Amino acid sequence: MKLKVASTSALEALISNPLRSLLTMLGIIIGVASVMVMMSIGEGARAQIDAQIASVGSNLLTLNPGGIQRGGRNQGGGSGRPFTEADVTAIADLPFVEAATGVLSGQATAVSEEGNWVTTVQGGGPDYFAVNNWTISEGRLFTDQEARSGSAVVVIGASTVSNLFPNGNAIGQRIRINSVPVEIIGILEAKGQSGGGMGMDRDDTVVGPLSMVRNRIVGGNRWVSRHVSRIQFLVRDGYDIASAQDEVAQLMRDRRKIAPGEADNFSIFNFADMIKQRGAAMNTMSMLLAFTAAVSLLVGGVGVMNIMLVSVTERTREIGLRMAIGARGGDILIQFLVEAVLLCTLGGLIGMSLGWLGAFGAAQVGKWPMSVSPVIIGTALGAAASVGLIFGFFPARRAAQLDPIQALRHD
Amino acid sequence: MNMSSEPSADRPIISCRNLSKIYRMGDQEVHALNRVSLDIWPGEFVAIMGPSGSGKSSLMNLIGALDRPTSGEMWIKGSELSAMSRDELADLRNETLGFVFQQFNLLSRQDALSNVKLPLRYARREISDLDARARECLEMVGLGNRMDHRPMQLSGGQQQRVAIARALVNRPSILLADEPTGALDSRTTAEIMQLLVQLSRQGITIVLVTHEADVAAYASRQIHFRDGDIESDSAAPRTNMLSEQIS
Numbered sequence: 001m002k003l004k005v006a007s008t009s010a011l012e013a014l015i016s017n018p019l020r021s022l023l024t025m026l027g028i029i030i031g032v033a034s035v036m037v038m039m040s041i042g043e044g045a046r047a048q049i050d051a052q053i054a055s056v057g058s059n060l061l062t063l064n065p066g067g068i069q070r071g072g073r074n075q076g077g078g079s080g081r082p083f084t085e086a087d088v089t090a091i092a093d094l095p096f097v098e099a100a101t102g103v104l105s106g107q108a109t110a111v112s113e114e115g116n117w118v119t120t121v122q123g124g125g126p127d128y129f130a131v132n133n134w135t136i137s138e139g140r141l142f143t144d145q146e147a148r149s150g151s152a153v154v155v156i157g158a159s160t161v162s163n164l165f166p167n168g169n170a171i172g173q174r175i176r177i178n179s180v181p182v183e184i185i186g187i188l189e190a191k192g193q194s195g196g197g198m199g200m201d202r203d204d205t206v207v208g209p210l211s212m213v214r215n216r217i218v219g220g221n222r223w224v225s226r227h228v229s230r231i232q233f234l235v236r237d238g239y240d241i242a243s244a245q246d247e248v249a250q251l252m253r254d255r256r257k258i259a260p261g262e263a264d265n266f267s268i269f270n271f272a273d274m275i276k277q278r279g280a281a282m283n284t285m286s287m288l289l290a291f292t293a294a295v296s297l298l299v300g301g302v303g304v305m306n307i308m309l310v311s312v313t314e315r316t317r318e319i320g321l322r323m324a325i326g327a328r329g330g331d332i333l334i335q336f337l338v339e340a341v342l343l344c345t346l347g348g349l350i351g352m353s354l355g356w357l358g359a360f361g362a363a364q365v366g367k368w369p370m371s372v373s374p375v376i377i378g379t380a381l382g383a384a385a386s387v388g389l390i391f392g393f394f395p396a397r398r399a400a401q402l403d404p405i406q407a408l409r410h411d
Numbered sequence: 412m413n414m415s416s417e418p419s420a421d422r423p424i425i426s427c428r429n430l431s432k433i434y435r436m437g438d439q440e441v442h443a444l445n446r447v448s449l450d451i452w453p454g455e456f457v458a459i460m461g462p463s464g465s466g467k468s469s470l471m472n473l474i475g476a477l478d479r480p481t482s483g484e485m486w487i488k489g490s491e492l493s494a495m496s497r498d499e500l501a502d503l504r505n506e507t508l509g510f511v512f513q514q515f516n517l518l519s520r521q522d523a524l525s526n527v528k529l530p531l532r533y534a535r536r537e538i539s540d541l542d543a544r545a546r547e548c549l550e551m552v553g554l555g556n557r558m559d560h561r562p563m564q565l566s567g568g569q570q571q572r573v574a575i576a577r578a579l580v581n582r583p584s585i586l587l588a589d590e591p592t593g594a595l596d597s598r599t600t601a602e603i604m605q606l607l608v609q610l611s612r613q614g615i616t617i618v619l620v621t622h623e624a625d626v627a628a629y630a631s632r633q634i635h636f637r638d639g640d641i642e643s644d645s646a647a648p649r650t651n652m653l654s655e656q657i658s
Contacts, residue, residue, distance in 0.1 A: 005532050012520050321516040324477060325577065326505020326533040328498045405477040408516075 003338065006331075010339035013311065014346070024307040025347030027300020028387060031293050032348045032380045036355025038289035039376040041362050045282040048368035049275055055133060055191050058272045059098075059241060063091075063231040063252065066265040080265050082227040085210070087255060088125065091231060091248060096239040101125040102228030104210055106218040108178045112164040119160050121177060121206045123213025123228075129155075131232045134207075139171045139186030142209055150211035152182045158190035159203040180216045182208060241270065297383060300347070301391035308340050308395035319399050320407030329400035336399050340392020341385050348384025355380065422489070423450035424584060424616050425474055430483035432469045432639075443469040445639035446483065451618065453584070455646075456611040458619045458627035461636030468589065470636070471620050475508055475587050476500045488584060505533050509578030513590035515570040517562040523549060523573045524558040530581045548576040552606060568599035575606060579615075586610065588619045592626055604629040 014021045065080040085102055092100035104123040109116055122128070126147045129135075142153050154177070161170045170184050190203045210228065214220055221227040235244040245268050252266055312319070319332055356372060363370040432444040444466045451457055459467045472478040473485050476492055485492040488507055492500065504510075509530075517526045527545040531538050538544070549558055552572040562570050571591060578586055588607065592600035608629050611617050619630055627633050635642040 016520060317516070318518065321512075321518075322529070322533070323501065324475070324504060324510050324516075325530040326501050326581070328501040328533070330498070331501075331533055405472050408477070408512075 006338040028347030029351040031296030032351030033355035034293035037358035040359030043371040044368035059235040062269040098234040099127040100233035117163040123210040137189040147209040154208040155186040157203040157205040301387040305391040316410035323404040333400035336396035341388035344388030425451040426486040428484040458630035465636040466639040509583035511588040513593040
């Protein structure tokens with residue numbers, strides 16, 4: 001009851017001076033908007049990173065052969081001795097490996113009756129799709145039998161389909177990849193443009209059985225038979241990724257006969273790690289916005305304190321009257337405190353609508369889902385109300401401690 | 412107005428003993444009140460008169476529990492005020508005293524009814540029928556048809572009636588009026604004074620400060636102040652007689 005009365009009279013006081021109230025709220029508005037944008041960017045970016053990790057698989061590790069030194073010059077990743085299918089089997093047999101596949105990839109031109117397209121051809125084992133978190137949107141995956149026998153069948157990505165078959169109807173069609181006729185048996189569920197976060201389109205791909213791709217499209221290796229260009233494997237849930245990485249590294253050192261003390265001629269790549277590190281850049285931006293928010297709220301708070309002090313001075317006589325008819329110091333304190341909190345909360349609401357727009361804009365630019373959770377709204381409003389409480393307290397206490405008779409005589 | 416908590420008529424409702432109030436203006440001391448002793452009895456209608464600076468307003472502020480004396484005792488309904496905290500004084504003003512000011516002191520943003528209700532909102536005890544009580548008081552002062560008017564829409568006399576209704580709404584034992592007609596013309600002054608006389612007949616104790624003799628004439632007892640002390644009191648013998656009894 002008391003609070004309701006106090007907020008009614010506080011609201012009247014704010015409305016009676018709209019321009020002043022609005023200007024006072026400005027700092028709070030900016031502060032709350034910053035809080036919202038900051039938190040929304042944080043949440044959106046995190047959601048985006050989580051989605052990327054989920055699309056890759058958070059426990060996916062990739063083995064790449066290291067570069068070889070030739071004439072003092074490193075030829076770059078992948079130029080070293082490739083792995084073999086025996087290496088894939090050895091890794092797949094490790095107890096903590098859920099699934100493993102060798103991958104052989106290369107660029108190739110695919111030609112359909114409707115068009116042609118240069119794309120990435122991947123040769124993989126039966127576990128290729130599980131390891132890479134691919135699902136099928138149409139048709140089917142190739143069977144173990146087809147994988148082993150090297151049938152001329154392929155599953156193709158959504159982008160490739162749209163380039164080769166602008167009018168749809170790809171399933172069952174024959175295309176030629178580097179002149180080799182293959183049949184399309186399935187289409188992969190799209191993962192999206194930014195997928196790996198490396199600017200490449202992972203939906204622009206053609207996947208076929210490893211032996212078929214090696215024998216008929218990419219070609220074999222002169223020194224290593226049954227080679228693969230990299231090995232991908234999934235670590236079982238609950239098993240430490242870092243120790244899996246170490247154990248696989250040791251296995252490969254043994255298999256590749258690397259003497260102790262010599263450097264690895266291969267590398268193990270943790271995709272999820274890389275995405276997480278990229279996310280760290282977002283944190284820096286969030287910190288900056290948090291700083292802006294804190295400064296705006298501080299400045300806004302000082303503005304509120306200033307205007308409340310003015311208000312107390314202007315209404316000294318009214319305070320005196322209220323005291324004369326029986327208001328306690330505490331009643332006056334609450335009245336002005338409520339006014340300050342109301343002022344800030346109102347500013348907070350306006351700031352929230354601006355912040356919502358800002359969050360929306362940031363989501364558009366950053367291409368992540370717009371995210372304004374109740375936590376964000378609560379935090380933004382809470383911050384505004386707290387500023388009102390903290391900076392309103394001093395003026396309110398000053399009003400409460402006025403001497404009734406001096407307040408009444410004030411003019 | 413039937414005051415159930417009215418003290419028995421054989422004890423003063425307001426009692427001052429050797430009351431002094433000294434203001435410091437720079438390095439100068441102003442003795443606004445100089446060891447004043449005074450008793451006011453339940454139901455009395457007292458006019459305090461005197462030139463400005465005679466101490467009448469200072470006494471009014473002390474009786475109204477708005478100010479504290481430099482020395483001496485101030486008793487209201489059997490309680491000594493110097494022993495009371497700020498909050499207790501606020502509650503006393505709310506429950507026992509009603510104030511009427513020269514400048515009305517209404518809240519300009521609120522209508523007559525809300526202005527009258529204001530003291531009830533600060534009441535410590537639960538009051539269920541705020542609106543009904545405020546209406547009743549406004550009707551009593553003859554403003555039953557102007558409850559939703561704001562002070563700006565009312566004449567001076569009407570504003571003072573609203574202020575009187577506000578002073579009465581919490582059923583106080585004592586009504587304190589500080590130059591209540593100072594800002595009103597003579598015809599309105601007469602109306603307001605008749606209202607006070609009527610209230611006095613209903614049993615409420617009224618203390619009125621004025622410097623106009625014709626206003627003071629409405630009261631049943633006149634006390635003249637000069638230089639911080641009582642110059643004359645139309646009920647002096649009775650006060651002296653009973654002042655021994657109380658101490």
